[in-house]
Amino acid sequence: MSKISRRNFLIGTGIGVGVTAAGILAYKMMEVEPKSQAAKVVIIGGGAGGLIAAKYIRILDPTLEVTLIEQNLAYYTCFMSNELFNGERTVESLKFSYDGLEKYGINFVYNQAIDIDPIARKVVLQNGKQLAYDRLIVSPGIDFKWDSIEGYDEAVIGKIPHAWKAGSQSLILRQQLEDMEDGGTLIITVPKKPFRCPTAPYERASLIAEYFKRNKPNSNILIFDANTVFPQQDLFMEGWEKLYGIKTENSLIEWIPSNEAGNLVRVNAKEMAIYVGEFEDEQKAEVINVIPPQKAGKIAFKAGLADDSGWCPVNLKTFESSLQKYIHVIGDACIASPMPKAAHAANSQAKVCALAVVSALQGKEMPEPSYANTCYSLIGENFGVSFTAVYHLEEGKLQYVEGAGGFSPLDASAEQRKREVAYAHSWYKNITNEMFN
Amino acid sequence: MDYKTTRTLLLVSGLLFATTTWANEDNLPLMILNSCIVCHGFQGSSLGPATPSIAGIDKEDFVETMEAYKNDEIPSTIMGRIAKGYTHADFQVMAKYFSKQTFVRYPQQVNLDKAKQGAVLHKEFCEKCHKNNGYSFGDEGASILAGQWMPYLRFNLADIRANVREIPKKMKKRLDKMLKIHGEESLEALINFYGSLTERK
Numbered sequence: 361m362s363k364i365s366r367r368n369f370l371i372g373t374g375i376g377v378g379v380t381a382a383g384i385l386a387y388k389m390m391e392v393e394p395k396s397q398a399a400k401v402v403i404i405g406g407g408a409g410g411l412i413a414a415k416y417i418r419i420l421d422p423t424l425e426v427t428l429i430e431q432n433l434a435y436y437t438c439f440m441s442n443e444l445f446n447g448e449r450t451v452e453s454l455k456f457s458y459d460g461l462e463k464y465g466i467n468f469v470y471n472q473a474i475d476i477d478p479i480a481r482k483v484v485l486q487n488g489k490q491l492a493y494d495r496l497i498v499s500p501g502i503d504f505k506w507d508s509i510e511g512y513d514e515a516v517i518g519k520i521p522h523a524w525k526a527g528s529q530s531l532i533l534r535q536q537l538e539d540m541e542d543g544g545t546l547i548i549t550v551p552k553k554p555f556r557c558p559t560a561p562y563e564r565a566s567l568i569a570e571y572f573k574r575n576k577p578n579s580n581i582l583i584f585d586a587n588t589v590f591p592q593q594d595l596f597m598e599g600w601e602k603l604y605g606i607k608t609e610n611s612l613i614e615w616i617p618s619n620e621a622g623n624l625v626r627v628n629a630k631e632m633a634i635y636v637g638e639f640e641d642e643q644k645a646e647v648i649n650v651i652p653p654q655k656a657g658k659i660a661f662k663a664g665l666a667d668d669s670g671w672c673p674v675n676l677k678t679f680e681s682s683l684q685k686y687i688h689v690i691g692d693a694c695i696a697s698p699m700p701k702a703a704h705a706a707n708s709q710a711k712v713c714a715l716a717v718v719s720a721l722q723g724k725e726m727p728e729p730s731y732a733n734t735c736y737s738l739i740g741e742n743f744g745v746s747f748t749a750v751y752h753l754e755e756g757k758l759q760y761v762e763g764a765g766g767f768s769p770l771d772a773s774a775e776q777r778k779r780e781v782a783y784a785h786s787w788y789k790n791i792t793n794e795m796f797n
Numbered sequence: 798m799d800y801k802t803t804r805t806l807l808l809v810s811g812l813l814f815a816t817t818t819w820a821n822e823d824n825l826p827l828m829i830l831n832s833c834i835v836c837h838g839f840q841g842s843s844l845g846p847a848t849p850s851i852a853g854i855d856k857e858d859f860v861e862t863m864e865a866y867k868n869d870e871i872p873s874t875i876m877g878r879i880a881k882g883y884t885h886a887d888f889q890v891m892a893k894y895f896s897k898q899t900f901v902r903y904p905q906q907v908n909l910d911k912a913k914q915g916a917v918l919h920k921e922f923c924e925k926c927h928k929n930n931g932y933s934f935g936d937e938g939a940s941i942l943a944g945q946w947m948p949y950l951r952f953n954l955a956d957i958r959a960n961v962r963e964i965p966k967k968m969k970k971r972l973d974k975m976l977k978i979h980g981e982e983s984l985e986a987l988i989n990f991y992g993s994l995t996e997r998k
């Protein structure tokens with residue numbers, strides 16, 4: 361099966377928003393000679409976790425054969441996608457191709473992994489091909505629990521977008537906001553934790569509020585939340601007070617936690633209504649953004665990598681699955697609390713995992729792992745904040761390194777808030793460069 | 798700089814990398830660098846627009862800077878919080894790695910007239926310590942300024958003037974003298990000059 365034909369795929373044409381290569385019986389291979397004896401590492405998912413794992417495994421040990429399976433020809437970052445809504449960014453600026461990674465000698469297979477055989481150690485592709493591995497790394501991101509909210513499923517996402525995977529969904533939401541008349545209401549619903557990027561719903565509300573403030577000042581945003589608190593809450597509240605008049609009569613944003621009937625129960629797309637709380641109060645809006653409850657990406661369930669929580673338990677020193685040997689799970693799909701499901705966290709986990717896989721294949725001891733994460737949130741014009749953390753392993757659990765990390769200070773100067781916006785943009789430039797070049 | 802140029806530049810900088818071997822753990826202490834390289838670039842050269850490049854930094858000065866961040870002696874938006882997560886020994890490993898990297902200078906949007914004025918001002922007031930037009934690390938750890946990201950220089954100079962960032966008395970004297978003779982605009986002239994420097998002359 362290492363004998364994969366080298367047909368070149370015409371990626372030069374027609375790669376539009378959300379075009380997937382799955383189902384197309386063609387793929388692109390790197391011009392690398394197959395090494396007969398080389399150990400094989402296969403990676404599923406060319407995102408924030410998978411790409412970093414692939415790249416650093418090749419950097420750490422160029423004798424290893426690394427194959428990356430990705431279902432799309434281009435990647436749209438979710439991170440910074442909220443800047444579509446304040447007009448700071450175009451969707452094109454979120455789009456990246458994998459061409460810049462050619463120099464690392466990673467074999468790219470543009471197809472969908474549909475099954476894993478953990479006994480025979482093979483990945484089955486949608487085109488029928490099979491890929492054998494010595495070690496498999498799974499970084500498929502998230503999937504939605506479509507059956508968990510009555511009235512909300514894939515059939516209605518054209519009308520009520522989730523925009524929780526970037527690309528066409530984000531564009532639909534932006535178009536709806538542009539089309540909305542001044543004085544309209546936007547509803548955002550937030551699922552119970554854990555979900556992908558726990559600060560992003562509030563960042564989204566903030567940047568849409570910025571857009572409303574400039575262009576549709578009589579409009580408002582209601583956030584219905586299945587949680588009672590959220591990360592960086594004090595900082596958001598400070599920003600919302602300063603920028604959007606929260607707690608005043610004309611507030612652009614209102615946040616309704618679950619203990620005040622904020623949790624979503626049912627959706628009626630036809631009526632553009634949602635029903636919230638114990639008594640299923642009806643709430644109507646011109647634009648509705650439902651962020652659905654989430655679980656690990658589909659492929660994780662095929663191989664029995666996920667537990668009842670819907671996420672994948674792992675050994676945090678190596679990210680090897682607690683349920684299947686020789687398979688590692690990183691990124692949003694794995695359970696690595698207190699690390700949030702974020703791109704920087706996935707990146708950091710990928711480096712630990714890369715070192716663990718290389719060490720295992722070389723028969724060496726895994727060095728002491730180290731983990732970190734930073735989440736920038738943009739709250740409005742010249743108003744950025746951050747949370748950062750460094751973690752270490754203690755008795756099999758991730759612990760914050762004491763005294764390190766934490767939030768941007770409350771009531772910081774306007775200058776500091778402004779600098780954090782510039783640094784958030786720098787974070788984005790550098791992390792995407794690390795992923796795609 | 799438009800999106801396309803950036804992409805081309807990235808490719809070029811990446812190719813430099815392909816010729817280097819890292820297979821040895823000693824060369825690439827990935828765990829200790831894990832987080833730094835997300836924000837500062839794999840080889841210590843940031844793509845901006847504001848986060849500074851730290852490639853080619855002097856070893857000793859690097860460790861001092863990190864210790865100063867850790868002890869909240871240098872104002873920062875985030876480095877103070879990050880530095881507290883690492884030990885002195887970690888800093889030495891980082892210093893060894895970043896000091897060996899080459900500072901890559903990316904084109905920035907500059908006002909060439911201002912840059913020209915800045916070149917003259919630099920010679921007179923700054924060259925003594927920030928040698929070779931600020932391309933090299935000077936004595937007493939005078940930072941590399943040539944090709945550093947302009948917003949970062951702007952932030953630092955603002956902090957220096959507000960007396961919240963400590964610098965050698967002599968530098969402060971020179972800076973004050975320059976501002977007295979040439980006015981506020983002289984600062985932007987210098988920043989544009991450093992931002993305009995790409996390839997080493």
Ligand SMILES: Cc1cc2nc3c(=O)[nH]c(=O)nc-3n(C[C@H](O)[C@H](O)[C@H](O)COP(=O)(O)OP(=O)(O)OC[C@H]3O[C@@H](n4cnc5c(N)ncnc54)[C@H](O)[C@@H]3O)c2cc1C
Pocket residue numbers: 404405406407408409410429430431432435437438439440441442471472473474499500501502523524525556557560657658659690691692693701702703704705706734735736
């Ligand atoms: C609105 C929003 C804002 C965000 N902002 C930030 C932020 O500011 N900072 C931050 O750190 N994080 C942010 N995030 C979170 C970040 O996007 C994720 O945490 C990160 O992408 C997770 O990486 P991953 O590798 O687990 O998954 P992904 O990056 O989603 O990558 C998964 C890849 O796997 C592919 N794939 C999945 N299944 C298969 C299969 N069966 N076969 C082949 N390919 C497959 C997918 O196509 C995809 O390319 C944000 C998220 C959202 C939604």
